[in-house]
Amino acid sequence: MRYEDIKNRNDADFKRLTGVSHATFRKMLAVVKAGMPSFGRPPKLSRADQLLMTLMYWREYRSQFHIAQTYGVSEATVSRTIRKVEDILIRSKQFRLPGKKALQSGDTVIEVVIVDATEQPIERPKKSSVGTTVARKSDTRKKPK
DSSP states (O other): OOOOHTTTTTTHHHHHSSOOOOHHHHHHHHHHHHHHHOOOOOOSOOOHHHHHHHHHHHOOOOOHHHHHHHHSSSSHHHHHHHHOOOOOOOOHTOOOOOOOHHHOOOOOOOOOOOOOOOOOOOOOOOOOOSSOOOGGGGGGGOOOO
8 A cells, every 4th residue: 555545535534544644644744754864775665655654564563574565675674664764753752642641530430340269169979989899800701712
């Protein structure tokens, strides 16, 4: 899936595919373009495709092998690209998730269910010699020759 194929989708479908809205994607793309140098040999993937690859990795948690097959690059390129894009987005400090304390509000009701799973004795029949038949060796027949 290339950015050119999905850029004209409506915002709901785009968000379902990538996990972010068009506006957020454009902001992220501007940060990535500003943070990645453009010297040397031109990359095989555009900056938009590199960002989309990273979002695909985060959203679907597909293996890097499968992503590499989708984009026609090596696994090492996928790994390197994801790491670069992540570092640029983290350094920008514009795209952060709220911390653990912000996610837990003070009015949260916690319910606890306790299950007693201790072993209980089972009534089993007692062993006695009444139910068994004792036979001597001399009482058993031998096979005829």
